[in-house]
Amino acid sequence: MIAEKVLFLVLDGISDRPCEALNGQTPLSAARTPVLDRLAAEGVCGIMDTVAPGIRPGSDTSHLALLGYPPQDYYTGRGPLEAEGTSIHMTAGMIGFRCNFATVGGDGLITDRRAGRISGTGPLSEAIREGVDLSALGVGFRFESGAGHRAALALTGEGLGDAVSSNDPKKEGARPLTIQACSDDPADEKTARACNEFIRQSAEILARHPLNAQRLEEGLPPANLLLIRGAGKMGAFPPFQERYGLSGSVISAATLISGIGKVVGLEHIPVPGTTGSVDSDLDAKVKATLGELERKDFVLMNIKGADEAGHDGKAIEKRDFIEVIDAALEPLLALSDTLIVICADHSTPCSVRDHSADPVPVVIRGPGVRVDPTVRFDEVSCAQGGLNRIRGCDIMPIILDLINKSHKYGA
Ligand SMILES: O=C(O)[C@@H](CO)OP(=O)(O)O
Ligand SMILES: [Mg+2]
Numbered sequence: 001m002i003a004e005k006v007l008f009l010v011l012d013g014i015s016d017r018p019c020e021a022l023n024g025q026t027p028l029s030a031a032r033t034p035v036l037d038r039l040a041a042e043g044v045c046g047i048m049d050t051v052a053p054g055i056r057p058g059s060d061t062s063h064l065a066l067l068g069y070p071p072q073d074y075y076t077g078r079g080p081l082e083a084e085g086t087s088i089h090m091t092a093g094m095i096g097f098r099c100n101f102a103t104v105g106g107d108g109l110i111t112d113r114r115a116g117r118i119s120g121t122g123p124l125s126e127a128i129r130e131g132v133d134l135s136a137l138g139v140g141f142r143f144e145s146g147a148g149h150r151a152a153l154a155l156t157g158e159g160l161g162d163a164v165s166s167n168d169p170k171k172e173g174a175r176p177l178t179i180q181a182c183s184d185d186p187a188d189e190k191t192a193r194a195c196n197e198f199i200r201q202s203a204e205i206l207a208r209h210p211l212n213a214q215r216l217e218e219g220l221p222p223a224n225l226l227l228i229r230g231a232g233k234m235g236a237f238p239p240f241q242e243r244y245g246l247s248g249s250v251i252s253a254a255t256l257i258s259g260i261g262k263v264v265g266l267e268h269i270p271v272p273g274t275t276g277s278v279d280s281d282l283d284a285k286v287k288a289t290l291g292e293l294e295r296k297d298f299v300l301m302n303i304k305g306a307d308e309a310g311h312d313g314k315a316i317e318k319r320d321f322i323e324v325i326d327a328a329l330e331p332l333l334a335l336s337d338t339l340i341v342i343c344a345d346h347s348t349p350c351s352v353r354d355h356s357a358d359p360v361p362v363v364i365r366g367p368g369v370r371v372d373p374t375v376r377f378d379e380v381s382c383a384q385g386g387l388n389r390i391r392g393c394d395i396m397p398i399i400l401d402l403i404n405k406s407h408k409y410g411a
Contacts, residue, residue, distance in 0.1 A: 001337065001367040001368070002367055002368060002403060002404050003337055003338055003339035003366045003367045003368065003402065003403050004297070004337060004338075004403065005293050005296075005297055005298070005299075005335075005337065005338040005339070006246070006297065006298045006299070006338065006339045006341065006399055006403065007289065007293060007299050007301065007332070007335065007338050007339070007340045007341070008066075008298065008299065008300045008301070008341045008399070009301045009302075009303070009329075009340070009341065009342045009343075010063070010066065010257075010300070010301070010302045010303070010343060010344065010345050011303050011306060011322075011325065011342065011343070011344050012059065012254070012257075012302055012303060012304045012305075012306060012307040012344065012345055012348075013059075013304075013306055013307025013308075013310045013311075013344060013345065013346060013347065013348030013355065014027075014028055014306040014307075014322060014325075014344045014348075014360075014361075015028060015344045015346075015347040015348075015358060015359075015360045015361055015379050016028060016310060016315070016318065016347055016348065016349045016350060016358075016379070017347070017349040017350075017351055017352070017356070017358060019315035019349075019350050019351065020315075020351075021315040021316055021350075022315050022316070022319060026378065026379055027306070027309075027310075027315055027316075027318035027319040027322055027350070028319075028322055028361070028377070028378045028379060029376075029378040029379065029380065029381075030319045031319045031320075031322035031323045031326065032323055032326070033322060033323065033326040033376075033377060033378075034326065035326045035327070035329045035330050035332070035333060036326050036329065036342070036363075036377035037375060037376050037377055038333060039329075039332070039333070039340060039342065039363050039365045039377065040363045040365075040374050040375055040376055040377040040381070040382070040385075041371075041374070041375040042365050042371060043340070043363045043364050043365030043366070043369055043371060043372075044363070044364050044365075044369050044370055044371060044372050044374075044385060044386045044387055045361065045362065045363045045372060045374040045377070045381070045382040045384075045385025045386065045387060046361075046362050046382060046383075046385045046386065046387025046388055046389060046390055047359040047360065047361055047362065047379070047382050047383045047385075047387075047388075047389050047390075048343055048359055048360050048361075048362045048387075048389070048390050048391065048392060048394075048395065049357070049359050049389070049390075049391050049392065050062040050065055050066060050343075050344075050345055050346055050360060050391070050392035051065050051071065051391070051392060052391060053357070053359070054357050055357055056346070056354075056355050056356055056357045057345065057346045057355060057357075057392075058078065058346075058355065059254070059256055059257065059307075059345050059346065059355075060075065060078045060081055060082075060230075060256055060260065061075055062345035062346050062392060063256075063257055063260045063302075063345055064260060065391070065392035065393050066343070066345065066392045066395055066396070067240070067260070067264055067300070067396065068243070068244075068393060068395075068396035068397070069237060069264065070393050074235050074237060075235070076162075076232040076233055076234065076235035077096070077162065077230050077231055077232020077233075078098045078229070078230030078232065078256065079095070079096035079097040079098050079152070079153075079154075079229075079230040079231050079232045080094075080095075080096035080154075080232045080233060080234040080235070080259075080263075081096075081232075081256055081259040081260050081263060082096065082097075082098040082146065082150070082152045082230065082255055082256045082259055083096035083097075083142075083144075083152040083153070083154045083259065084096075084234075084258075084259035084262050084263050085146065085152070085254070085255030085256055085257070085258040085259030085260075085262065085268075086144035086145070086146055086151075086152045086255050086259075087144055088142045088144055088152055088154050090154060090233075090234040091234075092233075092234075093156070093157075093158070093160065093233075094154045094155065094156050094160075094233070094234070095154065095155045095160050095161070095162045095191055095231055095232070095233060096152065096153070096154045096230075096231070096232055096233075096234070097152065097153040097154070097155075097195070097228045097229065097230055097231055098150065098151075098152060098228070098229050098230040098256070099143075099150070099151040099152060099153050099226045099227065099228050099229075100113055100114060100115075100149050100150065100151070100168065100226070100227040100229075101114070101115045101118055101121055101124065101149045101150075101151060101206075101223035101225075101226065102114065102115055102149070102168075102176075102223070102224075102225045102226070102227045103115045103116070103221035103222055103223065103224060103225065104176065104203075104224055104225040108175050108176075109172075109173055109174065109175055110169065110171075110172055110173070110174055110175070110176060110225070110227075111172060111173075111221060112172060112221045113149075113168070113170070113171075113172060113227060114148070114149040115149050115221050115222065115223035115224075116215075116220050116221040117148055117149055117277070117308070117312075118148065118149050118215075118220075118221075118223050119147075119148050119149075119275065119277070121145040121149070121151065121223065122145050123209070123211055124145070124206060124209060124211060124212075124223055125143055125144060125145040125151060127205050127206075127209055128143050128202045128205055128206075129143055131201065131202075131204075131205040132198060132201045132202055132205065133201070134155075134194050134197055134198060134201075137190070137193055137194050137197060138157050138158065138190075139155055139156070139157040139160070139190070139194040140155070140156040140157055141153060141154065141155050141156060141194075141198065142154045142156070146254075146255035146256075147253050147254055147255060147275060147276035147277070147304075148275070148276060148277060148308075149223070150254075150255060150256075151226070152255065153198065153226075153228060155191060155194055155195075155198075157194075159186065159187045159190055160187055160190055160191045160194070161181070161183070161185050161187030161188035161189075161190070161191050162188070162191065162231045162232050162233050163181065163182040163183050163185065163188045163231075164179055164180065164181055164182060164188055164191050164192045164195060164231050165177065165179055165180045165182060165192075166179065166227070166228060166229035166230070166231075167179050167195070167196075167199060167227055167228055167229075168227035168228065168229045176199075176225060176227065178196060179192045179195040179196050179199070179228065180192055191231070195228055195231075198226075198228075199225070199226055199228065202226050203224060203225055203226070206222070206223060206224045206225070206226075207224055211223075212224060234263070235263075237263050237264045237265075239264065239265035240264045240265045240266055240298075241265055244298075244396065244400060244405065245405055246296075246297040246298040246405070247295075247296045247297045247298065248261075248265070248266040248267070248296055248297060248298035248299065248300065249261075249266055249267045249268070249269050249292045249295075249296050249298075249299050249300070250262070250266040250267070250268050250269070250299075250300045250301075250302075251268075251269050251271060251285060251288055251289050251292065251299060251300070251301045251302070252268075252276075252300070252301065252302035252304070253271070253274040253275055253276035253280060253302075253304065254276045254302055254304045257300075257302040257304075261300055266298075266300060267296070269288055269292055271284050271285050271288045272284065276304040276305070276308075277304070277305050277308055278305040278308065278309060278317065278321045278324075279305075280303070280304070280305055282303065282324065282325060282328035283328055285301065285303070285328070286328050286329065286331055286332070287331075289301045290331060290335075293335070293338060302345075303325055305321045305325075306318050306321050306322055306325070306348070307348045309321055309350070310347075310348025310349060310350055310352075310353070311348060311353055311354065312353070313350045313351070313353045314350065315350040318350060335366075336367075337366075337367065338366055339364065339365075339366035339367070339369075339399060339402055339403060340363075340364070340365045340366055341362070341363070341364050341395065341399060342362070342363050342377070343360050343361065343362035343363075343395070344360035344361065345360070346360065347359075347360060347379075358379070359379075359383075359389060360379075361377060361378060361379050361381075361382035361383075362382065362387060362390070362395070363377055363382065363385075364387070364398070364399075364402065366402070368402050369402065370386060372384075372385045372386035372387075374386075
C-alpha cells in the first residue's frame with residue numbers, strides 16, 4: 001500500500017537540552033508519551049538540522065526549509081510572513097514587520113518583551129489603528145493583532161525600503177533601540193522615520209488605554225510599548241500544489257506559520273479555541289486536521305505551546321504540555337493510509353530561553369516506511385533511527401518518495 005495523504009505535524013520548539021529541574025532529562029524524554037512512542041515504534045526515526053548543522057533557526061526560516069523553500073533562496077524577512085498570517089495582504093511596495101506588545105518601566109527599561117504573555121490585544125490594536133497617523137510622513141499602515149503578545153504591521157506608501165533595524169534589544173533590562181536605516185538609501189530612511197513615529201504615537205495611545213489601566217489594577221504588566229522587527233517585502237513563492245502536485249491546508253494558531261502556509265498556497269483553516277499557547281484546544285485542532293485530510297492531500301499542523309514554555313525557561317510546564325499534546329494525538333494512531341511526519345522546527349532549550357541549533361527528532365510512520373528499532377520519540381532515541389541525521393530541506397523529497405510522487409533523477 002502507498003500512502004495518499006500526508007500529515008506533517010510540527011511540534012514547535014519541542015526538543016531541548018538536559019534540564020536541571022528534570023534531573024538531567026529533556027522535557028520530551030521526561031514526559032510520558034505513549035502515542036508518540038508508538039508512532040516511533042511503528043515508523044522510522046532520525047534527527048534533523050532544520051536549516052543546517054550549527055545554524056540556530058527562527059521558526060520562519062525553519063518552516064520554509066521544511067516545506068522545501070530553502071530560506072537562502074526564498075526568505076525576505078519575518079515581517080511579511082507574519083503579516084500574511086493576519087488579515088493583512090502584502091502587495092508590492094508594502095513593508096511588513098512582526099511586532100510584540102511589550103512592557104517598559106518608568107525608567108525606560110523593558111521589563112517584559114511579551115507584556116506578561118498578554119492575550120486579547122484586539123482592542124489595543126483597534127485603538128492604534130484609529131489613533132496613529134503617519135500621513136505627515138507620506139505613509140499609511142495596517143496593524144493587526146496576532147496570537148498572544150504578537151502583532152503585525154505593514155507600512156504602505158511610495159518609496160519605502162526594507163533595510164531597517166529593529167527597536168527590540170531581544171532582552172529584558174535593556175532600553176528599546178531607535179530604528180535605523182541600514183543604508184543611505186532615502187527609502188530606508190523614510191521607513192525608519194515612519195517606524196520610530198509609529199512606535200512613539202502607539203506608545204502614547206497604549207499608555208492611556210483602559211485595558212492597560214485594568215491590567216495595572218490586576219497587577220499585570222501593561223502592554224505599553226511595541227517592539228518591531230523582521231522588516232521585509234513579500235518574496236515570490238512557487239505554489240506548493242504546482243511544485244509537489246499536492247493540495248494542502250495549514251492549521252496553526254501562530255500567525256507566522258499560517259502566513260507561511262498561505263504564501264506557498266496552502267489553505268488556512270482557523271480553529272476556534274486554539275491559541276498557540278499551552279491553553280490551546282488541541283482536541284479541536286486534531287479534529288480539524290483529520291477533517292482536512294479528507295479533503296486535501298497534505299496538511300501542515302503546528303502546535304506551538306512547548307516552544308513558549310522553552311522561551312519562558314519552564315521545563316516542568318514544557319514536560320507537562322508535551323503529555324497533553326501526546327494525549328491529544330491519540331486519534332492519529334488510527335490513520336493507517338496516511339503518511340504521518342512529526343518533528344520540531346528547532347529546539348527551544350529552557351536553559352537558553354531561545355532557539356538553539358541542536359538537531360530535532362523526527363519520525364515518519366505510514367505505509368512503505370522501513371520500520372527501525374527505535375521505540376521512543378525523544379532527542380536521543382531518535383538519533384539511533386534509520387533516517388540518521390538529515391536536513392530540513394530533505395524532508396519533502398523523502399515524503400514525496402514515500403508516496404511515489406518523486407521525479408527520477410537520471411534516465
Ligand atoms: O513568537 C515567538 O514565539 C517568539 C519566537 O519566535 O518570538 P518572541 O521572542 O518575540 O516572543
Ligand atoms: Mg518555532
